[in-house]
């Protein structure tokens with residue numbers, strides 16, 4: 001074992017973060033391993049989402065679908081509803097597709113190597129490496145943003161990310177502990193998340209500070225080096241919340257392709273980048289006494305969206321497929337975060 005891995009794993013044995021999908025180091029030492037289903041589910045959820053948010057979603061999924069076969073038998077709409085609020089809804093659809101493939105073609109067992117895992121729907125390099133290392137002890141490098149940061153600082157990598165990822169991969173291949181690749185991967189993630197943080201890393205208590213080339217340096221926060229971000233474009237539109245006398249809201253489903261495909265929403269205009277797009281009450285799907293509510297802003301991966309929110313009381317359903325949903329049942333619907341913001345504004 002390298003001195004890097006030794007120090008890291010020793011630190012991890014007493015500082016591992018407690019997460020419901022993990023096997024703690026003392027249980028790992030007794031031979032216990034995390035279930036591939038649990039690693040897969042948590043890693044898919046953790047992409048771009050905070051651990052604190054994922055915890056509740058993960059527990060909800062595991063309670064509802066305790067095994068991958070249960071998830072394969074589920075209805076895609078139910079998966080989207082359980083996923084609502086996590087964003088990136090194509091991941092939820094891929095989750096369901098992947099469960100179907102693993103159940104139908106692999107007898108309910110995930111393949112053990114990163115290369116074969118990558119052939120499954122929705123599993124990219126990172127998730128494949130995580131499952132292979134954590135669930136199956138395969139000696140592969142697992143590189144997320146935390147790991148990039150630790151390695152970029154430790155070695156003072158001047159090349160820009162994401163291109164520099166291949167340098168990190170090469171370094172990790174020589175540093176990781178082939179006996180405990182899963183523990184090593186999780187230890188790196190934990191070190192990046194709790195000690196070698198983006199701002200003000202705690203070099204004083206870092207187990208790697210003796211050899212780290214950036215330890216205690218004033219420019220430590222400039223690693224990892226990245227290309228300056230380009231500004232996101234802005235789009236605008238309007239959302240129309242129709243409430244009937246029974247205290248129900250009119251909802252409809254988005255199309256089956258494109259952004260937020262298949263998710264639930266209130267009627268909206270197109271979301272376009274033109275500043276002369278219609279966002280007033282004249283563009284509403286029914287004629288009623290519309291009241292303008294506070295606008296909302298939501299940021300997607302590729303653009304910011306400003307929505308003018310309108311609310312009206314009406315018994316008339318718009319001329320489109322849809323349904324009335326009682327206000328106290330809205331949380332059961334597959335409403336993406338942007339729609340939850342719209343409803344919060346309209347019903348405040």
Ligand code: SF4
Pocket residue numbers: 150153154195196197201202203206207208209212213214215216220
């Ligand atoms: S010594 Fe500091 S910069 Fe280096 S890995 Fe540890 S926390 Fe990060």
